[in-house]
Amino acid sequence: MFKISDTEVDFKDYGTPNSSWTSETLRLYNKFLTDSWMKFPSTRRLPLLMKRFEDLKTFPKGRILTRCTDEEGSMFEFAMFYSLDNARMACVAQFGPYLEGVPGIAHGGATAALMDQVLGTLAFLSLGRVMTANLNINYIRAIPLLSTILFDSELQSKEDRKATIICKVTSSDGSVLHAEGKGLYCSLPTCRHFCFSNRTTRHISHLLQCGICHV
Amino acid sequence: MFKISDTEVDFKDYGTPNSSWTSETLRLYNKFLTDSWMKFPSTRRLPLLMKRFEDLKTFPKGRILTRCTDEEGSMFEFAMFYSLDNARMACVAQFGPYLEGVPGIAHGGATAALMDQVLGTLAFLSLGRVMTANLNINYIRAIPLLSTILFDSELQSKEDRKATIICKVTSSDGSVLHAEGKGLYCSLPTCRHFCFSNRTTRHISHLLQCGICHV
Numbered sequence: 001m002f003k004i005s006d007t008e009v010d011f012k013d014y015g016t017p018n019s020s021w022t023s024e025t026l027r028l029y030n031k032f033l034t035d036s037w038m039k040f041p042s043t044r045r046l047p048l049l050m051k052r053f054e055d056l057k058t059f060p061k062g063r064i065l066t067r068c069t070d071e072e073g074s075m076f077e078f079a080m081f082y083s084l085d086n087a088r089m090a091c092v093a094q095f096g097p098y099l100e101g102v103p104g105i106a107h108g109g110a111t112a113a114l115m116d117q118v119l120g121t122l123a124f125l126s127l128g129r130v131m132t133a134n135l136n137i138n139y140i141r142a143i144p145l146l147s148t149i150l151f152d153s154e155l156q157s158k159e160d161r162k163a164t165i166i167c168k169v170t171s172s173d174g175s176v177l178h179a180e181g182k183g184l185y186c187s188l189p190t191c192r193h194f195c196f197s198n199r200t201t202r203h204i205s206h207l208l209q210c211g212i213c214h215v
Numbered sequence: 216m217f218k219i220s221d222t223e224v225d226f227k228d229y230g231t232p233n234s235s236w237t238s239e240t241l242r243l244y245n246k247f248l249t250d251s252w253m254k255f256p257s258t259r260r261l262p263l264l265m266k267r268f269e270d271l272k273t274f275p276k277g278r279i280l281t282r283c284t285d286e287e288g289s290m291f292e293f294a295m296f297y298s299l300d301n302a303r304m305a306c307v308a309q310f311g312p313y314l315e316g317v318p319g320i321a322h323g324g325a326t327a328a329l330m331d332q333v334l335g336t337l338a339f340l341s342l343g344r345v346m347t348a349n350l351n352i353n354y355i356r357a358i359p360l361l362s363t364i365l366f367d368s369e370l371q372s373k374e375d376r377k378a379t380i381i382c383k384v385t386s387s388d389g390s391v392l393h394a395e396g397k398g399l400y401c402s403l404p405t406c407r408h409f410c411f412s413n414r415t416t417r418h419i420s421h422l423l424q425c426g427i428c429h430v
Binding site: 045046059061062063064065066068069074075097098099100101102103104105107108109110112113114115116117120129131132133134135136137138139142145146188 | 260261274276277278279280281283284289290312313314315316317318319320322323324325327328329330331332335344346347348349350351352353354357360361403
């Protein structure tokens with residue numbers, strides 16, 4: 001199995017404040033730090049996965065979509081906090097000017113991407129390695145760029161290799177509901193039924209039903 | 216009303232081949248050029264919207280999420296083609312290494328972002344200025360980075376200010392179904408019921424129901 005050394009991997013946690021954060025984003029971040037939540041690190045790739053897949057050789061410069069930029073503040077700025085007791089993941093975020101849809105307003109895909117990141121991380125904590133099977137988002141009110149927003153996600157149900165997670169996206173004080181969504185995630189088996197390296201990935205729907213594959 | 220001059224706007228069409236495109240992406244692009252489809256330009260902001268909103272002053276460096284990078288091939292590479300006769304929008308695309316989720320595989324948010332872009336553009340052609348109200352995506356099979364993919368979207372229904380659009384994401388030859396999705400878009404009125412400039416945007420759900428607001 002292909003392995004890369006720790007020295008080749010960027011283990012930096014990018015979910016920490018930088019000069020692009022607004023005072024409100026920083027305030028909410030500090031509030032979570034002092035509450036009963038635990039901060040979850042956010043790296044540019046997935047350390048728990050990256051030693052497993054041959055594709056790391058093919059894409060040595062790969063970066064997770066939500067951590068792909070070197071320019072602080074231009075795209076996604078966020079920090080995730082989790083509470084295992086009640087299976088929740090919160091995310092303090094602000095969207096930079098490169099995430100525009102309608103001028104001045106966040107692209108619907110930006111909300112979808114960060115929601116998938118947050119929900120997928122919570123699913124990972126519940127099931128291990130996962131992929132998204134379904135993502136369903138209601139957009140309620142537009143998100144102005146650089147406003148501070150809060151993703152509050154919660155494990156709704158878990159069964160075998162499936163986890164359903166719900167999420168609300170609100171303003172920093174919770175008074176404005178920007179979006180709400182639901183994600184279905186399925187765990188990845190390590191057996192022959194699923195293989196990234198030769199790109200003969202089986203249907204995700206198969207993973208949801210298969211009684212042979214085990215994580 | 217705030218206006219900016221044409222000289223300040225980047226009207227370049229980024230939906231054209233560059234050196235990062237694989238031979239298969241280029242082949243499919245050329246096939247669409249010679250078929251009965253018409254190429255739809257893809258700029259970094261929305262020219263038809265950008266003269267309207269005060270937020271352009273606040274975010275002079277805004278870029279649409281799917282056109283935000285200067286580094287060719289690193290993120291989204293795509294070209295859109297439309298067929299007004301049957302209300303379809305096709306999009307030839309490849310995802311670069313900065314759109315990673317699981318190593319070597321496209322982030323679910325990348326699929327969502329480009330789907331929202333394609334469906335939103337088709338909705339715009341049907342309704343005028345629009346915003347996303349709902350996006351629902353089934354992820355069927357993982358998308359390897361740098362593979363050539365095809366988004367094929369079609370207007371399913373249109374009623375008043377609402378348009379429902381369905382989409383399939385396949386491999387370049389259509390043999391592999393990667394994802395399928397549905398988007399609900401609503402048109403933006405220009406009357407007092409909707410206002411970006413002071414950020415008192417009304418609920419999108421209101422737009423779906425309101426009989427007073429007109430585009």
